[in-house]
Structures are given as structure tokens and as C-alpha cells.
Amino acid sequence: MTSSGTAPLRLVIHAPTPTALERARNNARNLLAARPDAQVRIVVNAGAVTAALDGPDAETDRLLRVCGNTLARTGRSAGGLTVVPAGVLDIAEAQAEGWGYMRA
Structure with missing residues (x-):
């Protein structure tokens, strides 16, 4: 419960x-x-x-949760993202x- x-x-x-990521x-x-x-x-996956x-975004990157399956499939590293x-x-x-x- 919140304070209210x-x-x-x-x-x-x-x-x-x-x-969808932009939205x-x-x-x-x-x-x-x-x-x-x-x-x-x-939560970001696929494309x-x-x-x-x-295209990092200083304001919202802390909110991102990157799909490990997609990273493995693309051979990319998430850097500092979750x-x-x-x-x-x-x-x-x-x-x-x-x-x-909500789907963006």
C-alpha cells in the first residue's frame, strides 16, 4: 500500500x-x-x-529488461542493461x- x-x-x-520500444x-x-x-x-525482445x-536512452534504460534468448540468438551483449x-x-x-x- 502507498502512503495514501x-x-x-x-x-x-x-x-x-x-x-514499440519508442512507444x-x-x-x-x-x-x-x-x-x-x-x-x-x-520488457524488450525480438527486434x-x-x-x-x-539507441540508448539515459532516462528509460534503467527500466529495460532485455530478453536473454534474443541476446543469445543475435550474439549481442547487453552492456549494462538488465x-x-x-x-x-x-x-x-x-x-x-x-x-x-501493456503491449506497446
């Missing part, structure tokens, strides 16, 4: 493409501007992984914990 007595706002934004970053910025106490994760690695074993698993586990889901 409401449940915390927790949202997973799924970004599987470069365009996810914008959605995360907008949500955090409106609700600074919100918890936001952006969004390359976009995230090639890596999860599988994007789909990370999303499913977050939903099981009560996080909301």
Missing part, C-alpha cells in the same frame, strides 16, 4: 519491435510524470533488443505477481 492507502501501480510494458519509452515517461511512485518495467542496444532469461517468462511472472500488462 492505495495499492502501488505496477506496469510491465512489452516492446517486441523498434517502434514504450514514451508511455513510461508519461506514466512516471503523472505517477512518480509507479513501478514500471519495459526491440537491437534497437535498445543501438538481462532476464526470457522476455515471455519475465512478463508472465510479473503478471502472476499482480503487475499490469
Whole structure:
């Protein structure tokens, strides 16, 4: 519960493409501007992984969770980004914990 007595706002934004990653970053910025106490994760897989690695964003990179399966398939390294074993698993586990889901 938050100090106002409401449940915390927790949202997973799924970004599987470069365009979706751009939308996810914008959605995360907008949500955090409106609700600074919100918890936001952006799970990137497929084509969004390359976009995230090639186009870092200082404001939202801390929110990214990069699919390890995609990294292995592409032979890329995540640098300093958070890596999860599988994007789909990370999303499913977050939903099981009560996080909301949005596909960007």
C-alpha cells in the first residue's frame, strides 16, 4: 500500500519491435510524470533488443529488461542493461505477481 492507502501501480510494458520500444519509452515517461511512485518495467525482445542496444536512452534504460534468448540468438551483449532469461517468462511472472500488462 502507498502512503495514501492505495495499492502501488505496477506496469510491465512489452516492446517486441523498434517502434514499440519508442512507444514504450514514451508511455513510461508519461506514466512516471503523472505517477512518480509507479513501478514500471519495459520488457524488450525480438527486434526491440537491437534497437535498445543501438539507441540508448539515459532516462528509460534503467527500466529495460532485455530478453536473454534474443541476446543469445543475435550474439549481442547487453552492456549494462538488465538481462532476464526470457522476455515471455519475465512478463508472465510479473503478471502472476499482480503487475499490469501493456503491449506497446
